[in-house]
Amino acid sequence: NAGVIQTPRHKVTGKGQEATLWCEPISGHSAVFWYRQTIVQGLEFLTYFRNQAPIDDSGMPKERFSAQMPNQSHSTLKIQSTQPQDSAVYLCASSGGGQDTQYFGPGTRLLVL
């Protein structure tokens, strides 16, 4: 079991550019979560899918962030017109559903210059 896979591991973008982050959940897991980690804000929930359907996006900044799960094997988080304050480690987690344990991927470190 490879665990949750996230690509790229590091991404540097210029202000105003687009960034797309990829997550492959653990095979058989039905729930995918996205979180963001910064020194100042700590760990913040962004959005959550179950069986590919969006369930809760209450943590997503409304204007420039979007997430999709087109099939059960991957989810994407897209940030349009990136800003320096978007710099963070973006973490994807998957679980078997319900209140099962969430297993985290290695994260994508995004730096917006």
Place this chain on the structure above:
Amino acid sequence: GEKVEQHESTLSVREGDSAVINCTYTDTASSYFPWYKQEAGKSLHFVIDIRSNVDRKQSQRLIVLLDKKAKRFSLHITATQPEDSAIYFCAANDSGYNKLTFGKGTVLLVSP
């Protein structure tokens, strides 16, 4: 929404001693409380969790206690080892749903 406060920002113990990290939460509907360990430059690694139907859970050297009345839960690491040194995060599921609200983390240093 849920708020989780992690009371110790840093904790230093000697190898072999016990370490205790305390967290409190605000939402009475929260029912699931996991703990994660993060080593330098790495992601979150699940260590142990507790659900609201029990008040104590143990896995080897790790013990989690839950006091629902006080809305408090704690992680006890017994017989600490240098490799226990890391940042530990407590979390609670928000309003009984699946998303997690995390504490700010506790840096645990175990000195030989």
